Amino acid sequence: MVYEDARCDAERLACAIASGPILPNVTPQEIRDHLRRYDFSGPLALDDVAADVERMLRAWNVQITHPRYLGLFNPSVTPASVLAETLAAMHNPQLASWRTSPAANEIERHTLSWLAAKFGLPSHALASFTSGGSEANLSAVVVALTKAFPEYGEQGVRRLPASPAIYLTSEAHHGFLKIAHMTGIGRRAIRTVATDHQFKMDLGDLSRRVSEDRNQGLAPFMVVGTAGTTGTGAIDPLAGLAEFCRSEDLWFHVDAAWGGAAAVSPRLRGFLAGIEAADSITCDAHKWFSVPMGAGMFFCRHADAAAEAFRVETSFMPRKGDGSTIDPYTTSVQWSRRFIGLKLFLALAHLGESGYAAMIEHQAHMGEVLRESLQSSGWSILNATPLPLVCFAREALDVPSFLAALHERQIAWMSPVRLGDGPLVLRACITSFRTTQTDIKWVVKEMNRLTS
Ligand SMILES: Cc1ncc(COP(=O)(O)O)c(C=O)c1O
Numbered sequence: 001m002v003y004e005d006a007r008c009d010a011e012r013l014a015c016a017i018a019s020g021p022i023l024p025n026v027t028p029q030e031i032r033d034h035l036r037r038y039d040f041s042g043p044l045a046l047d048d049v050a051a052d053v054e055r056m057l058r059a060w061n062v063q064i065t066h067p068r069y070l071g072l073f074n075p076s077v078t079p080a081s082v083l084a085e086t087l088a089a090m091h092n093p094q095l096a097s098w099r100t101s102p103a104a105n106e107i108e109r110h111t112l113s114w115l116a117a118k119f120g121l122p123s124h125a126l127a128s129f130t131s132g133g134s135e136a137n138l139s140a141v142v143v144a145l146t147k148a149f150p151e152y153g154e155q156g157v158r159r160l161p162a163s164p165a166i167y168l169t170s171e172a173h174h175g176f177l178k179i180a181h182m183t184g185i186g187r188r189a190i191r192t193v194a195t196d197h198q199f200k201m202d203l204g205d206l207s208r209r210v211s212e213d214r215n216q217g218l219a220p221f222m223v224v225g226t227a228g229t230t231g232t233g234a235i236d237p238l239a240g241l242a243e244f245c246r247s248e249d250l251w252f253h254v255d256a257a258w259g260g261a262a263a264v265s266p267r268l269r270g271f272l273a274g275i276e277a278a279d280s281i282t283c284d285a286h287k288w289f290s291v292p293m294g295a296g297m298f299f300c301r302h303a304d305a306a307a308e309a310f311r312v313e314t315s316f317m318p319r320k321g322d323g324s325t326i327d328p329y330t331t332s333v334q335w336s337r338r339f340i341g342l343k344l345f346l347a348l349a350h351l352g353e354s355g356y357a358a359m360i361e362h363q364a365h366m367g368e369v370l371r372e373s374l375q376s377s378g379w380s381i382l383n384a385t386p387l388p389l390v391c392f393a394r395e396a397l398d399v400p401s402f403l404a405a406l407h408e409r410q411i412a413w414m415s416p417v418r419l420g421d422g423p424l425v426l427r428a429c430i431t432s433f434r435t436t437q438t439d440i441k442w443v444v445k446e447m448n449r450l451t452s
Helices: 002-018 028-035 046-059 079-091 102-119 133-148 175-182 203-215 238-248 259-264 303-309 342-376 399-408 437-451
Strands: 126-130 164-169 190-193 219-226 251-255 280-284 296-300 389-393 415-418 424-429
Touching: 002 079, 079 342, 102 126, 102 259, 102 280, 102 296, 102 342, 126 133, 126 303, 133 164, 133 175, 133 219, 133 251, 133 280, 133 296, 133 303, 164 175, 164 203, 175 190, 190 203, 203 219, 203 238, 219 238, 238 251, 259 280, 259 342, 296 303, 342 389, 342 437, 399 415, 399 424, 399 437
Parallel strands: 164 190, 164 219, 219 251, 251 280
Antiparallel strands: 126 296, 280 296, 389 424, 415 424
16 A cells, blocks of 8 residues: 555656656755755754655756656656665665675566576676666776786786777767776776767777777777767667677677667667677666666676676675675675665566566657657757667757757757767757657747747
């Protein structure tokens, strides 16, 4: 009964958000002034505070679960995943060691194994939930470095025989720059490979750069292919990258933070062909799998390499199992870990694989509707992807002022994006399973009115 109430509450909130504004109109000072009433000098009634927080969240945030939030991979959330967050918080299991939380660890393992199989990874692959895509990508770089340079773990980068280099395109996620900084290999270790006219990695340029860098004394060790780039939704040529990496003995990582969910859809999964050959994969449940933040996933074909990268021994943790179980604190970045995976497990169990596929395919279809509606009213489409992300423009359009007008009138939330060295254009992504054809037609009609 409590669960049914929670589901109805989530649905009611979604309806209320859909009929309200998308963007807030507030200054930092207004919020700070409001918060002055909370000096924590004495207790307050929880109901009152919770109601006030909810009012603040409704009035003073961009409503990313709004059906006309056409934004940055931030999803609407399934009711089952909201319920899972509450359950996880109430029981607060500690997943660092298997012995402490056998049920929670096995639920995560079960969920990750299901998705690993969808990607076509072997059953011995290792996977863990992460805070998000950045932690998963960081895990990939640490494991790849450890495998390529065995001395990295004990001696650090200062003892490496040559400077390590990672290959990706300018369309890959910019978090890799921070990762290069954090891992000590330095931002210059990121080598930018050219893209083709669809913003996909140019395999010829990759091959040229790796060979040139080797001649210059660098040590190439990793290639990152993106399955659904943040700016344009491009999918790098994964099968070609897999073959190249195999022939050059390079670690092949696929950043499928957003696009990885396409693996669940019979209609879309073919676009990820080649991902099954990856050494590691990043996929975020808190993007197209529509669960609340933060829920990333890191998959690694080489369980032994991940175990080597994150190995640690202590006397204070519960003793190890018999080898049939894994203690996540010894195979991944995090130590204390919350029950991240429950929200994906519960949503999958509730909707079923076919329900999930329908949700993902609905969004892909809404992307097609958006593309066609824009095209038929004279907008130019500037990217090509089977995923629901559209980059578009109109001649002589001043993008920043157009977006300001769009936001001020609460028509939709969209972002600007620069394609290559070109001017800013508009970017709209279907991130909500609640976005309908009616929403899209209305948004396009209003945009046409704004530009006429
Ligand atoms: C392709 C890609 N990779 C990685 C990330 C980083 O993921 P997170 O924000 O979950 O850390 C993003 C974020 O949008 C992304 O689009």
